[in-house]
Amino acid sequence: MSIGRPLEAFEAGHAELARLCADLEKLADGLPDNVDSGTCDALAHRVPATVSEVLRGEEDLLFPYLTRRLPDMPDLATTLTRLKAEHHADLCYAEEVEEALADFAAGRPGLSTDAIGYMLRGFFDGQRRHIAAERQLLLPLFARLGDG
Numbered sequence: 001m002s003i004g005r006p007l008e009a010f011e012a013g014h015a016e017l018a019r020l021c022a023d024l025e026k027l028a029d030g031l032p033d034n035v036d037s038g039t040c041d042a043l044a045h046r047v048p049a050t051v052s053e054v055l056r057g058e059e060d061l062l063f064p065y066l067t068r069r070l071p072d073m074p075d076l077a078t079t080l081t082r083l084k085a086e087h088h089a090d091l092c093y094a095e096e097v098e099e100a101l102a103d104f105a106a107g108r109p110g111l112s113t114d115a116i117g118y119m120l121r122g123f124f125d126g127q128r129r130h131i132a133a134e135r136q137l138l139l140p141l142f143a144r145l146g147d148g
């Protein structure tokens, strides 16, 4: 594996999550009347699919790569364990967002509009915090490997 590919994959994953967050924020701003049900339904299913794809890439490719390349790095295992715990919580949250948006798109919302908006903002704010923390923690490691 070349040293450039893991960093590219890391950046691409975060860019995809950032796009998802922007689309969810736009949807939240449009609730309840300025939301197209087809767009809402498609976005609903994109949430867990994107989160799952990105975290799988990080956990299956990126984290093992860093562990392999930086075997003596203190606290790396602890850091990666913490990030994996965030991933697990994010995926559970993503599935709740999917259900809420799919129900709303189908015209049978199980939650009030305010509750859906609150849930969406909690989700994308959390994703943005995760991305920022992950970058703060891991980009210096790529730099240390001569790839940052």
Ligand SMILES: [Fe+2]
Binding pocket: 055, 058, 083, 087, 130, 134
């Ligand atoms: Fe992550």
